[in-house]
Amino acid sequence: MGEVIDFEQLDEHQQMEKVDEIIEAEKNTDGALMPILQRMQHTFGFLPEPALKRVAKQLNKSYSEIVGVVGFYSLFSTTPRGKHTIQVCLGTACYVRGGKSILEAISEYLGIGVGETTEDRMFTLEVARCFGACGLAPAITVDDNVHHRVKSTNIPEILERYREEEEEDT
Amino acid sequence: MLTAYINNQEIQVPEGTTILQAASQHGIRIPTLCYLENLQAIGACRVCMVEVEGARNLLASCVTEVKDGMNIKTNTRRVREARRSVVELMLSAHDGDCQTCERNDDCELQELARELGIRELTFTGEKRVKIEDNSTPALSRDTGKCISCQRCIAVCNQIQGVDALAPQDRGFTTVIGPAFCSTLDSVACVQCGQCAAVCPVGAISEKDHVDDVWDALDDPDKHVVVQTAPAIRAALGECFGEDPGSLVTGKMVAALRRLGFDRVFDTNFTADLTIVEEGNELLTRLKQTLTGDGQAVLPQFTSCCPGWIKYMEYFYPDMLENLSTCKSPQQMFGAVAKTYYAEQTGVNPENLYVVSIMPCTAKKFECEREEMTDSGYKDVDAVLTTRELGRMMQQAGIEFDTLPEERQDSPLGNSSGAADIFANTGGVMEAALRTAYEVVTGRELPFDDLRVEPIESLDGVKAASVSITDPVEEWSFLDGATLNIAVAHGLENANKVIQQVKNGEAEYHFVEVMTCPGGCIGGGGQPRFTDDKARQRRIDAIFKEDEQKEHRKSHENPEIVQIYQDFLSEPLGHKSHELLHTEYTEREVM
Numbered sequence: 131m132g133e134v135i136d137f138e139q140l141d142e143h144q145q146m147e148k149v150d151e152i153i154e155a156e157k158n159t160d161g162a163l164m165p166i167l168q169r170m171q172h173t174f175g176f177l178p179e180p181a182l183k184r185v186a187k188q189l190n191k192s193y194s195e196i197v198g199v200v201g202f203y204s205l206f207s208t209t210p211r212g213k214h215t216i217q218v219c220l221g222t223a224c225y226v227r228g229g230k231s232i233l234e235a236i237s238e239y240l241g242i243g244v245g246e247t248t249e250d251r252m253f254t255l256e257v258a259r260c261f262g263a264c265g266l267a268p269a270i271t272v273d274d275n276v277h278h279r280v281k282s283t284n285i286p287e288i289l290e291r292y293r294e295e296e297e298e299d300t
Numbered sequence: 301m302l303t304a305y306i307n308n309q310e311i312q313v314p315e316g317t318t319i320l321q322a323a324s325q326h327g328i329r330i331p332t333l334c335y336l337e338n339l340q341a342i343g344a345c346r347v348c349m350v351e352v353e354g355a356r357n358l359l360a361s362c363v364t365e366v367k368d369g370m371n372i373k374t375n376t377r378r379v380r381e382a383r384r385s386v387v388e389l390m391l392s393a394h395d396g397d398c399q400t401c402e403r404n405d406d407c408e409l410q411e412l413a414r415e416l417g418i419r420e421l422t423f424t425g426e427k428r429v430k431i432e433d434n435s436t437p438a439l440s441r442d443t444g445k446c447i448s449c450q451r452c453i454a455v456c457n458q459i460q461g462v463d464a465l466a467p468q469d470r471g472f473t474t475v476i477g478p479a480f481c482s483t484l485d486s487v488a489c490v491q492c493g494q495c496a497a498v499c500p501v502g503a504i505s506e507k508d509h510v511d512d513v514w515d516a517l518d519d520p521d522k523h524v525v526v527q528t529a530p531a532i533r534a535a536l537g538e539c540f541g542e543d544p545g546s547l548v549t550g551k552m553v554a555a556l557r558r559l560g561f562d563r564v565f566d567t568n569f570t571a572d573l574t575i576v577e578e579g580n581e582l583l584t585r586l587k588q589t590l591t592g593d594g595q596a597v598l599p600q601f602t603s604c605c606p607g608w609i610k611y612m613e614y615f616y617p618d619m620l621e622n623l624s625t626c627k628s629p630q631q632m633f634g635a636v637a638k639t640y641y642a643e644q645t646g647v648n649p650e651n652l653y654v655v656s657i658m659p660c661t662a663k664k665f666e667c668e669r670e671e672m673t674d675s676g677y678k679d680v681d682a683v684l685t686t687r688e689l690g691r692m693m694q695q696a697g698i699e700f701d702t703l704p705e706e707r708q709d710s711p712l713g714n715s716s717g718a719a720d721i722f723a724n725t726g727g728v729m730e731a732a733l734r735t736a737y738e739v740v741t742g743r744e745l746p747f748d749d750l751r752v753e754p755i756e757s758l759d760g761v762k763a764a765s766v767s768i769t770d771p772v773e774e775w776s777f778l779d780g781a782t783l784n785i786a787v788a789h790g791l792e793n794a795n796k797v798i799q800q801v802k803n804g805e806a807e808y809h810f811v812e813v814m815t816c817p818g819g820c821i822g823g824g825g826q827p828r829f830t831d832d833k834a835r836q837r838r839i840d841a842i843f844k845e846d847e848q849k850e851h852r853k854s855h856e857n858p859e860i861v862q863i864y865q866d867f868l869s870e871p872l873g874h875k876s877h878e879l880l881h882t883e884y885t886e887r888e889v890m
Contacts, residue, residue: 179480183890192463193890194487197479201469208480 134175138210142180148173149181153188163189163199167206175211182208212247212254214292217271221260224268228282232268233257235282239289252293304370311366319361319372320348330374331383331412333500334449335362337831339458345449346386347412350374358382384416392423393472394501395430395444401502406828408500409447429475435483437668438491438507438661443475446503452476452495459817461792462611464489476503488614488889490791492607492815493661493685493824506661506685506825510692513682516653517560524653525563525641526556527633527712530571531659531723531820532686534841538827538834539690540700545837547845550705555693556657557706566708567656568715570632571722571731573863574604575854577880578626579736580871582810583775590777597621599786599801599808602728604628606666607815609884611791616798617886625881629722630656630663631672633712634679635879640867641712649677656683659723659823662815674879685825714859717750717846724839725789725819726755726762729812733766733785734853740768740775750852751843758818758832758839760793761786763806789814789822 137145152173156165166185170177177200186193200206218224218233233244236255240248247254263269266278270288277288301312306323313322318341323330334345343360350361353371358379366372373379391413398404430444448467453476456465464487468475478487496504516524537546556564578600585596603609603624612623627635634654642649656663660683666672667680684692693700708714718734721727730752737745744750745766754764766783768775786808788794794813800806816822818835821842851857868875 182479186890192457192466192487194466194468194477194479195457195463198466198468202467 135173137174137176137178137181145178145180146184149184150188153185157188163191163196167200171206176207176209178210179208207245207254209245209247210251212252213296214252214272215254215256216289217256217258217261219260219263219267219269219271220257221264223264224260227267229268231282232270232280232285235285236270236289239285252296253289302366302368302370304366304368304372306372307374313366315365317366319350319352319359319364319366319370322366323350323361323372323374328374330361331415332362333408333412333447334451336451336454336498340451340454342450345390345447347383349379349382349386351376351379380416384418387412387416388418388422390447391418391421392425393428394447395427395442401445402505402508403502407502426472429469429473429481431475431477431481433477433483434507435485436489436491436507436665438664439484439489439493439496439504440507441477441484441504442502443477443481445501446476447501448474448476449500450476451498451500452504455494455498459494459790459792460490460492460611460815461795462488462490462492465495488887490607490610490614490815491662491665492791494816495824496661497816497822497824497826497828497830506688507664508688509664509682509684510688510695513655513684513692516655516681519653521651522653523562523647523651524560524655525565525637525712526561526655526657527565527567527570527630527637528552528556528657529567529630529659529663529723529820530720530727530842531823531826531838532657532689533845534723534821534838535659535686535826536690537700539687539693543837544830544834545841547841548700549845550707551700551703553708554703554706555689555698555700558698558703559692559696561655563709563712564706565633565637565712566715566719567629567633567658568719568722569712569857569859570629570636571604571719572716572854572857572860573632573636573880574626574629574722575718575728575731575735576860576864576871577876578602578624579732579739579854581624581626582732583736583739584872586778586781586783586809587775590781599811600624602810602812604722604728605813605815605820606660606662608791608794608813610662610665610887611794611815613884613887614889615795619798620884620886623884625883627672627880627882628663628666629719630658630683631666631679631882632880634667634672634681635675636863636867637712638675638677638679639879640863643867644711649675652677653681654679656680657686657689658683659686659820659826660816661685661824663825671882674882686823687825687827690827711859711862714857715849716851716854716857717849718852718854719857720842720846720849723820723842724756725758725814725817726752726787726812727819727842728814729755729785729787729810731854732810732812735855737766737768738853738855740771740778742772749847755785755787755812756839756843758835760790761788761796763787763808783810784808785810785812787812789819790817791815 152169156162220229330348333347341362343363348361349358351373433441468481475481533549537548588594588596601622638649664683672679718731755762763786768778768781771778788797821838822835
């Protein structure tokens with residue numbers, strides 16, 4: 131997967147050019163809608179409304195129907211995603227060992243709900259159902275890293291590490 | 301033929317018959333909710349479940365075909381309990397304010413709960429997402445009452461090809477609605493109200509304007525006149541328990557007088573006026589094209605139907621010039637009421653309040669169009685559907701059965717049979733032919749009893765040709781010409797005709813389109829439930845009305861002759877252009 135293009139940094143003309151390029155690439159495949167949406171999700175990290183309207187127009191499909199498809203699949207997102215995705219496990223083992231209070235603590239610390247992204251576009255918060263780390267519950271992942279036996283009090287320390295890394299990179 | 305057994309009764313059905321169809325054909329009732337005749341069998345609601353010997357689970361009868369030797373039971377304890385559970389679950393999530401709901405006493409969910417003997421709610425808990433949407437002039441939505449049966453989606457997509465509605469989100473938080481659960485004004489909705497016509501509950505209905513009309517009637521300074529569309533008289537009786545197709549013209553007039561309207565007029569009058577104007581417009585277009593006197597745009601499309609107009613403005617803005625410039629009969633009525641009628645009677649048009657009774661929800665949108673003020677005032681002040689009139693009569697304590705038969709007032713109350721048939725698919729075309737043919741040839745339209753049968757059926761697209769021979773002097777250039785006509789109802793069918801025209805597959809001169817299946821008699825504001833049987837009965841009733849009229853052709857209506865003498869001077873004249881004709885605007889789909 132290539133670098134995510136920041137949709138909102140493009141001007142309107144560039145946005146539509148990019149969107150048309152994606153539509154054009156899949157337009158002639160059977161059931162083109164899903165591959166187009168997937169490509170777009172990969173390219174922009176989310177599905178911007180103007181892009182969805184463009185898809186509706188180019189495929190001659192109803193906007194309501196397309197947005198309905200987007201809403202049905204959890205892999206699609208209509209809000210920009212953060213640089214890092216946090217997943218809090220609420221599978222049985224993590225749940226009984228306090229996964230829910232971990233989720234609440236992260237939500238409170240970042241000031242966002244499930245499915246939302248922080249204003250600085252650093253983190254997106256999601257829930258998951260078990261990533262096989264039941265013995266180390268409660269667990270969360272940030273991108274591909276698993277953090278075990280998380281305590282509410284450790285949350286700031288874990289998350290700030292990612293923020294610092296970003297700052298070092300820039 | 302297959303042999304099977306339903307409740308031990310041997311039945312024989314052709315291959316491909318569903319259990320639901322087989323049961324219905326043999327007088328066995330299976331309750332349904334999401335099912336729609338000819339359109340939707342998606343097995344979504346599970347209310348029609350039956351027990352089939354050898355099958356592990358209960359099966360949805362609407363999507364299960366009968367197999368040879370199948371042993372089906374529709375009324376076992378297991379079936380009854382399962383159906384009951386399914387409906388109880390719906391009720392548990394449903395915003396059930398039945399006493400104050402518009403659908404109280406006309407609700408399929410309520411009826412089902414009664415039929416299944418549900419006496420208490422076993423499940424309590426979360427309710428559905430509730431979004432109330434009054435963003436458009438014609439329709440109200442309340443997603444808290446929705447049961448996700450998807451009937452509205454089926455008609456909006458398959459019948460109308462408009463696709464304004466789709467399931468948004470997923471699981472328990474599913475909302476049936478426009479993109480992003482937004483309001484209806486955010487998408488290309490033509491306001492036809494077919495969604496409201498098929499909704500089994502109170503999730504989509506017409507925006508209620510009954511109280512506005514009561515306010516006007518109670519205002520001593522207002523002179524309130526009412527017009528009724530042709531289709532009302534063949535359906536209003538259904539609001540009072542009569543069968544579809546009961547013709548109640550006289551009682552309808554009597555009821556409107558008892559409600560307090562100062563004058564009871566008829567949209568039929570302006571339907572006749574429409575024919576004279578629109579017929580002449582067609583002949584003018586033909587003349588321009590055939591005599592080389594400028595190239596007129598053909599085919600001419602009818603313009604009586606506001607849903608169809610809005611559809612064209614959204615989806616075919618390049619063809620707006622094909623639409624007749626004639627306003628709809630409703631809007632012509634408003635414009636002449638507040639000018640001609642006001643002048644004749646000395647009523648100050650400022651105090652004149654015009655109410656329409658329409659089979660249609662889109663008429664509520666139409667009267668709000670900003671260009672519909674050619675009288676100098678809002679031409680039509682309020683529109684009620686047939687259903688709303690029924691409710692108003694109930695509120696007034698009117699006993700329908702005991703009403704006498706009365707007649708409309710003059711000078712906007714008389715009409716020909718040609719005006720009556722505006723209610724039916726094919727009717728506007730037939731009415732136009734009755735007049736145009738006679739204008740051109742000086743002879744009566746050469747069809748048995750003036751009935752153009754090839755365009756009267758419930759087929760989606762109908763085409764016919766009329767040959768013109770031996771015309772009168774003025775129209776001599778039409779000698780030997782053949783007029784090709786087409787009639788479509790349901791916008792998806794209209795779309796087929798548009799494609800034929802665009803691809804050059806057909807050369808039509810005149811095309812009638814009505815948005816709702818069956819025409820206005822099947823409108824989004826008619827009493828529920830409208831199926832093909834109800835449509836056909838209402839159509840038959842309208843033809844009965846036509847046949848018993850003194851005049852059968854619009855141009856023979858003496859009140860029409862009068863209005864041209866006293867006020868309009870001539871068809872397509874200066875005053876007509878000012879009051880009776882209009883223009884259209886392109887609309888953004890998103």
